Amino acid sequence: MSAFIAIALTLVAVGAVAVVMTDDPARQAVTLSVYGLLLAVLFMALTAPDVALSQIGVGTAIVPLMVMLTIRKMRNRS
Amino acid sequence: MTRRARIALFVVAGGCTAALLVLGVLDLPHFGSSFHPYRDASLAAAVAHKTSNVISSVNFDLRALDTLGEETILLASVIGVTVLLRPAEDEHEHQPVGEGRLLDSTRMVGYLFLPITVMIGLLTVAHGAVTPGGGFQGGVVVGTGIHLLYVAGSYRALERARPVGLAELGEAVGAGAFACMGIAGALAASSFLGNVLPLGAFGDLFSSGSVLFLSVAVGVEVASAVVVLLAQFLHQAVEVTGEEKEAA
Numbered sequence: 174m175s176a177f178i179a180i181a182l183t184l185v186a187v188g189a190v191a192v193v194m195t196d197d198p199a200r201q202a203v204t205l206s207v208y209g210l211l212l213a214v215l216f217m218a219l220t221a222p223d224v225a226l227s228q229i230g231v232g233t234a235i236v237p238l239m240v241m242l243t244i245r246k247m248r249n250r251s
Numbered sequence: 252m253t254r255r256a257r258i259a260l261f262v263v264a265g266g267c268t269a270a271l272l273v274l275g276v277l278d279l280p281h282f283g284s285s286f287h288p289y290r291d292a293s294l295a296a297a298v299a300h301k302t303s304n305v306i307s308s309v310n311f312d313l314r315a316l317d318t319l320g321e322e323t324i325l326l327a328s329v330i331g332v333t334v335l336l337r338p339a340e341d342e343h344e345h346q347p348v349g350e351g352r353l354l355d356s357t358r359m360v361g362y363l364f365l366p367i368t369v370m371i372g373l374l375t376v377a378h379g380a381v382t383p384g385g386g387f388q389g390g391v392v393v394g395t396g397i398h399l400l401y402v403a404g405s406y407r408a409l410e411r412a413r414p415v416g417l418a419e420l421g422e423a424v425g426a427g428a429f430a431c432m433g434i435a436g437a438l439a440a441s442s443f444l445g446n447v448l449p450l451g452a453f454g455d456l457f458s459s460g461s462v463l464f465l466s467v468a469v470g471v472e473v474a475s476a477v478v479v480l481l482a483q484f485l486h487q488a489v490e491v492t493g494e495e496k497e498a499a
Contacts, residue, residue: 235481
C-alpha cells in the first residue's frame with residue numbers, strides 16, 4: 174500500500190510540474206485536468222474516496238471547462 | 252499605505268503564519284501511525300447515529316454547521332459570478348452561429364454517457380449517508396453531466412434542455428432547506444442542526460436520520476449552482492460579443 178502511495182505522490186509531483194511548465198493557457202486547462210485525475214488517484218490511495226469524487230468533479234471537469242470558456246471569450250474579443 | 256510598509260506588514264504576518272504552521276505540523280502524529288484520536292471519536296459518533304459513511308456523518312451531523320457555511324460560500328460566489336458576467340453596456344447578445352464540426356465518436360460517447368452520468372450523480376446523492384459520496388459530490392456529477400449535451404449535441408440542445416430558471420430556484424431552495432433543518436433541530440433537539448429524525452437501521456438507505464435529508468438539500472443546491480455557474484460562462488463565451496468586434 175505504501176508503494177502505491179509513493180507512486181501516486183510521485184505522479185502528482187510530476188503532473189504539477191507539467192501544469193506549471195505548460196505555456197499556452199488553453200493547453201494548460203488540459204494538463205490541469207490530467208493533474209486533477211492524478212490527485213484523485215492519490216486520494217484513493219490514501220483511502221479518501223469522498224475527496225477523490227469531489228476532486229474529479231471539480232478539478233477535472235468544471236475548473237478546466239471554465240478556463241476553456243474564458244479563453245474562448247478573450248480570443249473572441251481580441 | 253506605502254509599498255515599504257506593505258512589504259513590512261507581509262513579512263511580519265507571513266513569518267508568523269509560517270512559524271505557526273511549522274509548529275503545528277511538527278506536533279502532528281506521524282504519517283501512517285495508528286494514533287488517530289479524531290478517527291476514534293468520529294467513528295463512535297457515526298455508529299451511534301447509524302451512519303455507515305463516517306465522512307457524511309462528519310459533514311452533515313457532527314460538523315453540519317461547517318457545511319452550512321461552505322454551502323453559503325458557494326451560493327455567494329455563484330451570485331457574484333452571475334453579477335460579474337452579465338453583459339456589459341458595450342456588449343450585445345446574438346444568436347450563436349455555426350456549431351462547428353463534431354466527431355461521430357464524440358457524439359456517440361457523449362449521448363451514451365449522458366444518462367449514465369446523471370443517474371450515477373443522483374445515486375451518489377441518495378446514498379450519501381451509506382456509501383462514499385454525498386450531496387456535494389453527486390450534485391457536481393449531475394450538474395456537470397447535463398453539459399455532456401453541449402459536448403455531444405449542440406449549444407441549442409443544451410439551452411432547450413437545461414432548466415436554468417429551475418436551477419436558480421433550486422439553489423435557493425437547497426440552501427434554505429439546509430438552514431430550515433438546522434432551525435428544526437434547534438427547536439426539537441436543543442442544538443442547531445441537531446439530528447432529530449428517526450435513525451433507522453445501520454446501512455439502510457433510509458438510515459442516519461437527518462444526514463440523508465441534508466445530503467439531498469446540498470445535492471439540489473450544488474447541482475443547481477453548477478448549472479447556473481456554467482450557464483453564465485457559456486452565455487458570455489458563446490452568445491455575447493463586445494463593441495470592438497462588431498465595429499471591425
